[in-house]
Amino acid sequence: MSYSQLKEIFSQISAIGHALSILGWDEAVMMPEGGADARNDAVASLSVMSHQLLTEEQNKQLIEVAEKEELSSWDAANLKQIKRNYNEAILLPAELIRESSIAGMECEQNWRKLRTENDWETFKPYLEKVVKLSRQKAQILADHYNCSRYDALLDHFEEGLTGEKLEAIFNEIKPFLIEQLVRIQKRSQPVDLKNGPFPIEEQKELSLSIMENMSFDFNHGRLDVSHHPFCGGVSSDVRLTTRYNADDFAEALMGTIHETGHALYEQNLPKEWSTQPIGQSRGMIVHESQSLIMEMQAGRGEEFLSYLYKKIPEGWNIQQNFSEDDFIAAYHKVESGFIRVDADELTYPLHIILRYEIERALIEEEIEVDDIPDLWDDKMMEYLGIDTKGNYENGCMQDPHWPFGGFGYFPTYSLGAFMAAQLFQAAVKEKPQIQTELQAGSFETLNKWLNEKLRSHGRNFTYEEILQQATGQGLSIEPFKEHIKKRYKL
């Protein structure tokens, strides 16, 4: 009885979440600039309403009584998640939620314009406000859970993740990556496929056709264009975005494969639980593992690339100008670059480690926003040998995460990459036909395996438990290292 009341409350919260997701997609894809102020107010109010529903006084007692009720294992797991959401929310005052929501949206909206103008100075006060509010939130959670501020933020994005775990993993992978990078940089570069222009309409068709290969359900989702690619919407209606570059078709194509990985996770979550916490995706590490297993493991593997080579529209003159080997090699190019989202899988974790080190220090108040550019420049030089001085646009202003207040989010990208390698290794070992299928453009067995091991469980297991069940051990960076050595012949 108490439990079913809670379910009803969470289904209301889910309705607000549905609205916020679609509004978020709309803001990035459709909304004219002038709509921002009223939109920000509306979104802030909806966030507060959701927070109010979550923190109603009666909920505490409902949870206590529900815990004594006889529940199925799914219901019991759902109740645990309800309790986790409640506990986190009860700590944060509504006013802080509203302020954070508005500050994040304002900062992100200004970031869009100011980034293209390379205008750090005007951008800084917006970011300072977001940092201030993020520290406040983190402090409140840290006090309660008796952990560090940054730990509190990490746990929000992936239950069970801590700074200590992160530090251990990053300390181990950083020297490995820098070492491999030095080796690779001594080699000659693969050829460049950028002999465009590649018509946007044809790129879009190719993207849509690859999404079909991947079994994206177009009856429950769509593909659009946005400034920064993302996967949004709701599981019954997943909204992917990509961005097209007329000179480089791989950008949109690999971006689409990446976001489709996210989308397939959402589309294959347990539908009957779609309005309850237990029916949602696990956390950001697991989500990222699902995009990267598609993009980095399957999508950039020789098998699928061999299929893709044949699928490239003839008018693009790829098959005429490049051999299949050259084509594949081009997708395995490793190069230190400015932009995280354009980075290869070897330099990518270094982009992340850099951001992690800065944001952790920022949240722990060891540095201030003012210190970001210098730190950024130093670390880019140290890890990737790249000079970013004065180049904010392609430096510390390149990502939306800090503007919207997503501190603690970046590390999940790399942990997701490691998880993806570990999952893919296990999947191929168990079902060797995955690779032959990919060679024919089919993701069937890989999808089935992922549905069974992970997607269909919703939020029942932590990322460590999922890995344990699917691969026989918790998160390990060995499969990723093996993958890197094999793919890049190191």
Add this chain to the structure above:
Amino acid sequence: MSYSQLKEIFSQISAIGHALSILGWDEAVMMPEGGADARNDAVASLSVMSHQLLTEEQNKQLIEVAEKEELSSWDAANLKQIKRNYNEAILLPAELIRESSIAGMECEQNWRKLRTENDWETFKPYLEKVVKLSRQKAQILADHYNCSRYDALLDHFEEGLTGEKLEAIFNEIKPFLIEQLVRIQKRSQPVDLKNGPFPIEEQKELSLSIMENMSFDFNHGRLDVSHHPFCGGVSSDVRLTTRYNADDFAEALMGTIHETGHALYEQNLPKEWSTQPIGQSRGMIVHESQSLIMEMQAGRGEEFLSYLYKKIPEGWNIQQNFSEDDFIAAYHKVESGFIRVDADELTYPLHIILRYEIERALIEEEIEVDDIPDLWDDKMMEYLGIDTKGNYENGCMQDPHWPFGGFGYFPTYSLGAFMAAQLFQAAVKEKPQIQTELQAGSFETLNKWLNEKLRSHGRNFTYEEILQQATGQGLSIEPFKEHIKKRYKL
């Protein structure tokens, strides 16, 4: 104090309204079909939340205390609207709101498909459910206000409108229209401009360019395509839609001018009141007067058409194949047709009167859904001389209004047309330069006049008061009759 609490509550309600408006636009323009079930649930939940906020027990007392507070005239008027909304909402049980919301969306979603399949039998049970729930709602309101069911629905769409007023107006206009129609049908038909195909992209450009002429603010709105044209979104971000027909450019163009009229009303409402009831558009008669003053009065007047003739893209061969007089005459074509939204302004009110007569009887339980097709066929034959037997798609299944439960809405279209004629007559009398400006493609003085007389007042005055202030008398059908006689040289 109580009043400012009420304002805060209504600004929360407005945030839900914002979400519902954008979700509504999204559903019609963007959402894949498979997203419907979860969307319907989310929208129903949000509607219930809005209803709960509106009907909180404390609100009654807050209103009573606020009524004794010293308030500015806008605040006092706002409080009156708050009270009206509260009184209407308190009568309707949340469960009925939810059921109506879901039934309306289900019926409309099925209607989209079933209409194209001309499938009345499958559609019927969906509509019956909507009718049943609409009757329930109407009955509850009617009992309270001591009026007829249909009166209660009319008052919801336009405060102060009654069945009695409607009956008087329709009784007077019906024989006039039928008589004029008989006269016109004896004339030879104007030439047909349908020598397409007219490329959709170029039609879109022309639509956008005319919207600029009309001073549509693209920083606070956008134009898209939907199955059925509408004006949605919020006043800070107005979402217009149109539909393009490659064989007939007038369809999208005049549709766009019509919806832009609605949009200009929204965009010029008092911004500082955008989250309060007083800051909203008046009602549906007034809203429709704003679209029709643009489409029928200004847009199809000789002056603007003369400008438009020169604006038609050269590649369409209009100027080569038709004289300006022929072009203008084509826009003044009168013809009995199946489709309301394609109807000219002379036959349009007959389409409305037909619907009014049917829906009034339906709501008052004098007829059942089963009786609709026969009644439709009889009246179409009587008023317009058209045989619709078995043709549901272009007969009683052509409009979304009944599917979504909008009973009482149709009459406002024609009353809006009469109001538009009355307003335009007064505007041109007061500011004769309006016509010379239209000849040059400018809507400047007309926009200013409408802003001053109507748009900037939000919900301060009833439609009768607005007319009284702007034209010196309440709603009259004389200006519409004069307009018809003049435009069609009768």
